[in-house]
Amino acid sequence: MRMRSVDTVVVGLGVMGASTLGVLASRGLNPLGLEQYWAGHPFGSSHGESRIIRQAYYEHPDYVPLVQEAWQAWRALERSSGWPLLTETGGLMVGRPDSELIRGALRSAIQHHLPHERLEASALMRRFPAFRVDPDDVGVYEPRAGVLIAERATEALVAEACRQGAAVQLGQRVRQVAPEGGGVVVHTDQGSIRARCAVVAAGPWTRELLPEWNVPLVVERQAVTWLRAQEPRWFHPDRFPVYMREEASGDTFYGFPSLDAATVKLARHHGGATTTPDRVARHVGEDDLAVARRFAARTFPGLLPTVAQSTVCLYTDTPDRHFAVGPLSPDVPQIVVLAGFSGHGFKFGPAIGRIAADLLATPGSGPALFRPDRFIGA
Numbered sequence: 001m002r003m004r005s006v007d008t009v010v011v012g013l014g015v016m017g018a019s020t021l022g023v024l025a026s027r028g029l030n031p032l033g034l035e036q037y038w039a040g041h042p043f044g045s046s047h048g049e050s051r052i053i054r055q056a057y058y059e060h061p062d063y064v065p066l067v068q069e070a071w072q073a074w075r076a077l078e079r080s081s082g083w084p085l086l087t088e089t090g091g092l093m094v095g096r097p098d099s100e101l102i103r104g105a106l107r108s109a110i111q112h113h114l115p116h117e118r119l120e121a122s123a124l125m126r127r128f129p130a131f132r133v134d135p136d137d138v139g140v141y142e143p144r145a146g147v148l149i150a151e152r153a154t155e156a157l158v159a160e161a162c163r164q165g166a167a168v169q170l171g172q173r174v175r176q177v178a179p180e181g182g183g184v185v186v187h188t189d190q191g192s193i194r195a196r197c198a199v200v201a202a203g204p205w206t207r208e209l210l211p212e213w214n215v216p217l218v219v220e221r222q223a224v225t226w227l228r229a230q231e232p233r234w235f236h237p238d239r240f241p242v243y244m245r246e247e248a249s250g251d252t253f254y255g256f257p258s259l260d261a262a263t264v265k266l267a268r269h270h271g272g273a274t275t276t277p278d279r280v281a282r283h284v285g286e287d288d289l290a291v292a293r294r295f296a297a298r299t300f301p302g303l304l305p306t307v308a309q310s311t312v313c314l315y316t317d318t319p320d321r322h323f324a325v326g327p328l329s330p331d332v333p334q335i336v337v338l339a340g341f342s343g344h345g346f347k348f349g350p351a352i353g354r355i356a357a358d359l360l361a362t363p364g365s366g367p368a369l370f371r372p373d374r375f376i377g378a
């Protein structure tokens with residue numbers, strides 16, 4: 001049988017693969033996207049109702065231009081798809097003045113001239129009456145932050161990519177992606193495909209698919225909980241921002257305004273058990289709920305301990321929690337790997353897609369912060 005041939009294969013259609021497919025399609029490359037399940041499935045990292053997008057980026061100032069690029073791209077996708085995807089609610093970081101969250105958010109805001117305000121605890125609680133914080137906490141508030149409607153956004157990315165010439169095959173598991181004579185051969189459950197190049201965006205499955213890749217990824221289980229609000233109007237997106245709170249213990253939590261005028265989604269950032277996508281406990285247990293309830297009781301007197309909904313999602317972490325975006329190895333530039341988004345990648349989807357397409361066109365390009373070879377010999 002003759003092997004099928006395409007220009008570029010994208011493996012995985014979570015937010016990163018879907019974004020890359022769209023950028024490649026917009027450049028006229030007619031890419032083929034392969035996904036083992038279906039767009040929007042709940043087994044990886046991109047499912048669920050919402051994701052935070054924020055600009056005063058505490059993790060590193062180099063992310064700021066990328067989130068601004070992605071913000072524009074999300075707005076453009078809203079216009080082309082006709083679907084609302086991004087609600088601007090403002091964003092609030094809460095912690096001690098010397099916490100990583102506060103110091104980092106201020107550093108990015110100042111370096112990139114982002115509009116922001118620093119609030120003392122009493123001013124913070126007057127402005128956002130749903131919050132109860134400690135007297136020595138402070139807040140950094142920025143107006144240009146909000147909520148991305150996650151599953152709809154991923155669906156819109158795939159639809160837009162197809163409109164621009166991409167092809168998609170769902171229910172197709174890739175077994176191996178191997179370099180061959182300057183090109184790539186992709187072996188799937190249903191046959192093999194020859195391509196000029198490939199992008200692997202396999203999320204928590206990356207290690208399993210590319211064991212030879214030199215990035216020590218760790219998959220982490222994350223439980224997310226929706227609690228009922230006593231006074232839903234306090235949590236309305238018009239008056240309640242997306243937020244993160246770093247507590248004195250070092251634990252960080254985050255959450256959203258109420259999108260259904262009844263319940264509020266919140267979760268701990270990191271601190272989950274190490275796992276794999278095939279072994280992970282998908283059920284949210286009493287221990288998970290207790291963590292969420294204790295945080296809510298400390299921070300939001302207006303939330304009830306009643307759990308309305310819960311879900312499990314996976315983080316794929318690098319050791320320094322910065323992304324790993326680059327070639328499979330320096331001598332295989334035709335295979336680009338996008339992984340290690342460490343629980344904060346969603347908002348950047350379209351910018352990562354652009355970086356992936358650039359890496360295929362111009363090997364060696366891309367932000368230094370994300371270079372996968374930083375772990376070699378580390």
Ligand SMILES: Cc1cc2nc3c(=O)[nH]c(=O)nc-3n(C[C@H](O)[C@H](O)[C@H](O)COP(=O)(O)OP(=O)(O)OC[C@H]3O[C@@H](n4cnc5c(N)ncnc54)[C@H](O)[C@@H]3O)c2cc1C
Nearest residue numbers: 012014015016036044045046052174203313341345346347
């Ligand atoms: C609870 C939670 C909250 C988060 N909150 C935020 C937030 O507020 N803001 C933010 O910016 N980010 C957030 N993130 C992080 C963000 O969602 C992830 O960084 C992002 O979704 C990663 O996308 P991905 O495409 O790399 O991975 P995935 O979404 O896991 O996609 C990988 C895809 O590849 C497919 N695949 C894998 N192997 C194969 C194979 N062999 N063959 C075919 N297909 C394959 C999988 O089925 C999957 O669809 C959060 C994540 C979680 C879990």
